[in-house]
Amino acid sequence: MKEIALHVLDIVQNSIEAGATRVAVTVTEDTERDLLTVEIVDNGRGMPPDVTGAATDPFVTTRRTRPVGLGLPLLALAARQSGGSLRVDSRPGEGTRVLATFGLGHIDRPPLGDMALTLACLMAANPTLDLDYVHVRDGREFRVSSADLRSRLDGVSLGNPAVFAFVRDYIRAGIREVSNAGGTEGQARGTMGAGTSTEPAGDRALSN
Amino acid sequence: MVKSLEELAKIREQAKKALAAREGEAETKIVVGMGTCGIAAGAREVMAAILDELAKRDLGTVTVTQTGCVGLCDKEPLVDVIKPGQPKVTYGRVDAERARRIVAQHVVNDQVVGEWVVGTSS
Numbered sequence: 046m047k048e049i050a051l052h053v054l055d056i057v058q059n060s061i062e063a064g065a066t067r068v069a070v071t072v073t074e075d076t077e078r079d080l081l082t083v084e085i086v087d088n089g090r091g092m093p094p095d096v097t098g099a100a101t102d103p104f105v106t107t108r109r110t111r112p113v114g115l116g117l118p119l120l121a122l123a124a125r126q127s128g129g130s131l132r133v134d135s136r137p138g139e140g141t142r143v144l145a146t147f148g149l150g151h152i153d154r155p156p157l158g159d160m161a162l163t164l165a166c167l168m169a170a171n172p173t174l175d176l177d178y179v180h181v182r183d184g185r186e187f188r189v190s191s192a193d194l195r196s197r198l199d200g201v202s203l204g205n206p207a208v209f210a211f212v213r214d215y216i217r218a219g220i221r222e223v224s225n226a227g228g229t230e231g232q233a234r235g236t237m238g239a240g241t242s243t244e245p246a247g248d249r250a251l252s253n
Numbered sequence: 254m255v256k257s258l259e260e261l262a263k264i265r266e267q268a269k270k271a272l273a274a275r276e277g278e279a280e281t282k283i284v285v286g287m288g289t290c291g292i293a294a295g296a297r298e299v300m301a302a303i304l305d306e307l308a309k310r311d312l313g314t315v316t317v318t319q320t321g322c323v324g325l326c327d328k329e330p331l332v333d334v335i336k337p338g339q340p341k342v343t344y345g346r347v348d349a350e351r352a353r354r355i356v357a358q359h360v361v362n363d364q365v366v367g368e369w370v371v372g373t374s375s
Contacts, residue, residue, distance in 0.1 A: 046292070046293060051292050051293070051297065054287065054292050054297055055287075055288075055289050055292050058287050058288065058292075058319065058321055061319075062321050115289045115290075116288075116289045119289065159297075162297060162298075162301055163297060165301075166297055166300045166301060166304075166319075167319075169300070169304055169317060170285070170287070170300065170317055170318050170319040171318070171319070194261070197258060197261050197262065197265070198261070198265050199265060199269075200269075201265050201268045201269060201272070202316075204316055204317065204318075205268050205272075205313050206304045206305075206307035206308035206312065206313060206315070206317070207264055207267060207268045207271065207308045207311075207313060208261075208264060208265075208268065209301075209304040209305070209308060210304075210305065210308060211260065211261055211264050213301075215258070215261075
């Protein structure tokens with residue numbers, strides 16, 4: 046997978062196949078801690094502990110068409126390659142939570158990619174699914190929920206092709222706003238940090 | 254915010270008009286393979302192209318859904334076109350460009366694009 050957004054599409058497909066009616070995706074970019082987290086929580090049928098524990102093993106799958114499942118193992122690999130990890134918590138009858146962490150500035154981290162296109166496709170193809178998305182960058186936040194969009198559509202389906210482009214562009218703009226604002230804020234903070242760090246650097250030099 | 258949610262109301266009203274004009278038409282279903290294999294092969298861009306092409310042609314009654322891996326991973330991205338009263342046609346190795354042609358030729362004009370078909374079933 047070339048993008049984290051494609052992994053998200055893949056994992057949410059797992060949720061849908063597990064009978065989930067509600068999926069919450071949260072992406073958090075924290076430049077200070079150099080951390081990117083992607084969390085996917087669903088209310089699907091969940092997995093018993095032995096399956097959960099082995100979920101990142103490609104040779105464990107609940108699918109019947111092939112004996113291998115690659116979704117979670119690929120995400121685990123991408124996370125580990127950029128200094129992060131993958132955690133899967135699940136309870137039968139309650140749901141599953143997938144948490145992937147990445148080194149935000151790690152050279153091997155896949156780009157976030159087109160998250161808006163991932164979400165717009167999911168909403169169009171699963172118009173009755175409650176899909177919530179939260180994107181946080183350094184404390185700034187963009188939120189979108191399919192239930193909210195649906196309520197504004199007055200009976201027109203979220204799956205209507207005419208609605209798709211709007212949803213995609215709306216989410217793109219929202220994420221861009223959070224990212225740009227975060228970027229300039231991060232820069233400003235960086236400059237301030239550089240300014241104030243001359244003193245601690247001097248202290249360190251003295252103590253050495 | 255570049256796009257405001259108020260714009261959605263306008264799109265909604267247009268969509269309602271388009272749907273009313275097509276009332277009573279039997280529904281065509283398009284299914285895109287969105288398992289790990291399909292996604293890795295470009296299924297998201299295929300779905301986006303299909304939705305875009307349908308929107309351009311005001312085909313609001315066509316529904317697009319997704320499915321998981323069906324075991325034909327080497328033929329992904331897979332796209333099923335199910336027209337009322339006709340057998341299901343499965344296309345393989347679909348990209349955005351092929352997807353647009355499938356909409357124009359098969360969905361709109363009822364002509365199966367034979368060269369990309371990997372299976373049919375009723």
